[in-house]
Amino acid sequence: MSVDNNLDDLYREIILEHYHDPHGRHEIHDADIRNEGKNPLCGDELALEIKLSNGEVEDIAVRCQGCAISVASGSMLTDAVKGKSLEEVKSISTKIKGMLKGEALPEDFDPEDLEALQGIRQFPVRIKCALLAWATLENGIKDYEAGKKETLNNITITSTEE
Amino acid sequence: MNAVALDIQKIRQDFPILHQEVHGYPLVYLDSAATSQKPKSVIEALSRYYLETNANVHRGIHTLSELATSQFEATRSHVAHFIGGVANEEVIYTRGTTESINLVAQAWGDLNIQTGDRIVITEMEHHANFVPWLRLAKRKNAEIVYIPITGDGLLDLAEAEKLITPNTKLVAFTHMSNVLGTINPVGALTELAHKQGALVMVDGAQSVPHLQVDVHELDVDFYAFSAHKMLGPTGVGILYGKQQHLEAMEPYQTGGEMIHMVSFTDVSWADLPWKFEAGTPNIGDVVAFKSALDYLDEISMESIRQHEIEITQYAMDSLKATGVITIYGPEDVSLRGGAVSFVVDGVHSHDLSTILDTQGVAIRAGHHCAQPLHSRLGVNSTSRASFYIYNTLDEVDRLVDAILQARRYFVRG
Numbered sequence: 001m002s003v004d005n006n007l008d009d010l011y012r013e014i015i016l017e018h019y020h021d022p023h024g025r026h027e028i029h030d031a032d033i034r035n036e037g038k039n040p041l042c043g044d045e046l047a048l049e050i051k052l053s054n055g056e057v058e059d060i061a062v063r064c065q066g067c068a069i070s071v072a073s074g075s076m077l078t079d080a081v082k083g084k085s086l087e088e089v090k091s092i093s094t095k096i097k098g099m100l101k102g103e104a105l106p107e108d109f110d111p112e113d114l115e116a117l118q119g120i121r122q123f124p125v126r127i128k129c130a131l132l133a134w135a136t137l138e139n140g141i142k143d144y145e146a147g148k149k150e151t152l153n154n155i156t157i158t159s160t161e162e
Numbered sequence: 163m164n165a166v167a168l169d170i171q172k173i174r175q176d177f178p179i180l181h182q183e184v185h186g187y188p189l190v191y192l193d194s195a196a197t198s199q200k201p202k203s204v205i206e207a208l209s210r211y212y213l214e215t216n217a218n219v220h221r222g223i224h225t226l227s228e229l230a231t232s233q234f235e236a237t238r239s240h241v242a243h244f245i246g247g248v249a250n251e252e253v254i255y256t257r258g259t260t261e262s263i264n265l266v267a268q269a270w271g272d273l274n275i276q277t278g279d280r281i282v283i284t285e286m287e288h289h290a291n292f293v294p295w296l297r298l299a300k301r302k303n304a305e306i307v308y309i310p311i312t313g314d315g316l317l318d319l320a321e322a323e324k325l326i327t328p329n330t331k332l333v334a335f336t337h338m339s340n341v342l343g344t345i346n347p348v349g350a351l352t353e354l355a356h357k358q359g360a361l362v363m364v365d366g367a368q369s370v371p372h373l374q375v376d377v378h379e380l381d382v383d384f385y386a387f388s389a390h391k392m393l394g395p396t397g398v399g400i401l402y403g404k405q406q407h408l409e410a411m412e413p414y415q416t417g418g419e420m421i422h423m424v425s426f427t428d429v430s431w432a433d434l435p436w437k438f439e440a441g442t443p444n445i446g447d448v449v450a451f452k453s454a455l456d457y458l459d460e461i462s463m464e465s466i467r468q469h470e471i472e473i474t475q476y477a478m479d480s481l482k483a484t485g486v487i488t489i490y491g492p493e494d495v496s497l498r499g500g501a502v503s504f505v506v507d508g509v510h511s512h513d514l515s516t517i518l519d520t521q522g523v524a525i526r527a528g529h530h531c532a533q534p535l536h537s538r539l540g541v542n543s544t545s546r547a548s549f550y551i552y553n554t555l556d557e558v559d560r561l562v563d564a565i566l567q568a569r570r571y572f573v574r575g
Binding site for chain 1: 529
C-alpha cells in the first residue's frame with residue numbers, strides 16, 4: 001500500500017520541516033500585540049505575540065498546539081512578517097488567505113516557503129488549519145489598532161466539517 | 163436467546179454503500195459511532211413509503227392517511243417492545259437524542275429545577291447531554307456538578323455517591339461513552355439518584371445500537387437515543403419517559419397535532435405521546451426505522467454484542483502492539499463498547515484522518531463533541547475508530563497498516 005501522491009502536495013517536505021522544528025516558539029514577555037486563536041471544531045490552539053519597534057515587527061512568536069498544517073502555517077508566518085510594518089503584514093496576510101482560498105498571488109509577491117501551502121486547496125476541510133495563524137494575526141492587529149492590546153480573545157474559524 | 167456468531171459477509175451484502183472504493187481502495191467504514199450505514203431494507207422501506215403510502219398522519223379520513231398512521235404507530239409499538247416492553251404512551255418521537263434531551267431540559271427542567279437545586283452530570287458527557295443542563299442550571303441559578311472519571315475511564319462511583327446529595331433533582335449520564343467506550347453502571351447510578359429523590363436521564367445514543375437495553379429493568383426516568391446510529395434514517399430520535407413524569411410535564415412545542423381542543427381563549431393538550439409531538443412529524447423516516455429494528459431483531463442484540471466484543475478486543479490488541487498508540491478508556495472489553503479513541507505518537511489526529519482517508523479508511527478525528535472530557539484527558543483531540551455489525555477483523559488490519567504508514571510519513575528516522 002503506498003501513500004497517495006496527493007498527500008505529497010499537502011504535506012510537502014518544507015511543511016514537514018516546519019512542523020518538526022517550528023520557528024518562533026519562544027515567549028515575548030513585553031509583547032505589544034497578543035492574541036489567542038482556537039479552532040473549536042478540531043481543538044487546535046495557537047498563541048501569538050508581536051513586539052513592535054518603530055511600527056515594525058521586531059520579534060514575533062507563535063506557539064501552536066495542533067496538526068502539521070496549522071503548526072507549519074504558524075511557523076512560516078513568523079518568517080514572513082518579521083521586519084515588516086503592520087501595513088505590510090496586513091497585506092501579506094490578505095494575499096496568503098487569498099492563496100489558500102484559491103486566488104492567484106500577485107506576480108511581484110514572493111511567498112517563499114508559504115507557497116508550499118497551496119497543496120491544501122485539494123483538501124478543503126483542511127484549509128481552516130492553515131488559516132488559524134493568519135486569522136489570529138489579523139485579530140491581534142485589529143485589537144492593537146483599536147487600543148485593546150491587553151485583551152486576549154478567541155477566534156473561531158468556521159468550517160464545513162462536523 | 164443465545165448469541166450466534168454473525169455472518170459478517172452475508173450482512174455486508176445488505177449494505178450497498180460498503181461496496182465502493184475511496185481514493186482507489188475498498189472503503190473501510192469505521193465511523194459508525196457518528197452514524198451507522200443503512201441496510202437495503204431500510205432504504206427500500208423509505209422509498210416504498212413515498213411511492214405507496216405518503217399522507218399526513220392522525221387527521222385525514224382517507225385510506226392513505228390511515229395507512230400512514232398505522233405504519234407510523236407500528237414503529238412506536240416496536241420501539242416500546244425493543245427497549246423492554248414499555249407503554250406506547252411512554253415513547254416520544256423527536257429529531258434525535260439531542261432533541262430528546264433538550265425536551266426534558268425544557269419541559270421537565272423548567273418546572274422542576276429551582277434556585278439552589280443540584281444537577282449532577284459526568285465528565286464524560288457528549289455536548290448533547292452537557293450543554294442543555296449547563297444552560298438550565300444557569301437559567302435557574304442551580305448548581306451543576308460533574309462525576310469525575312478514573313484513570314481507566316470509568317465513572318468514580320464513590321465520588322458519585324458523595325455528589326448526589328439530597329438537594330439533587332436530576333442525575334444525567336451517558337450509558338456508553340462516545341469517546342471512551344465506557345459502559346456505565348446505569349442501575350447503580352439510578353439507585354443512588356432515586357435514594358435522594360432525584361430523577362435519572364440517560365443518553366443512550368451509543369448503547370441502544372449495541373446492547374440489549376431494558377429501561378424497566380434499569381428503572382431510569384428518561385432515556386434518549388437516535389435511529390441513525392442503529393441502521394435507521396437520520397432525523398428520528400426517541401425519548402422514553404416514565405408516564406407519570408410525562409403526564410406532569412408541560413408540552414415542549416405547541417401547534418398542530420399536539421392539542422386536544424383549542425378555542426379563542428383556551429387550549430387543552432393531546433394525550434401522551436402526542437402532547438410532545440407538535441407539527442407534522444418525520445413520518446417517512448419513522449416508518450423506515452421499523453425496518454432497522456426488524457433487522458436488529460433478526461440478527462439479535464446478543465450476537466451484535468458478541469461480535470463487537472471480539473472486534474474491539476482485536477482492535478485494542480492490534481493498536482497496542484504497534485507500541486506507538488495510546489488508547490483511552492477501559493482496557494477490559496466487557497466494560498466497554500466498540501468506540502476506540504486513541505492518539506498516535508507523533509501524528510496529530512487530523513493529519514492521521516487525512517492520510518487514512520487517502521487509503522479508504524474512514525475514522526473520526528477531533529474532540530467528538532466532548533470538549534470537557536478531552537480537557538480532562540489532557541489532549542486537544544483524539545482519533546476514533548468505531549465498529550458495527552458489518553466490520554471485519556481484516557478491516558482492523560487495514561486500519562493498523564494505514565496508521566503505521568501515516569507514522570512513517572510523519573516520524574522520520
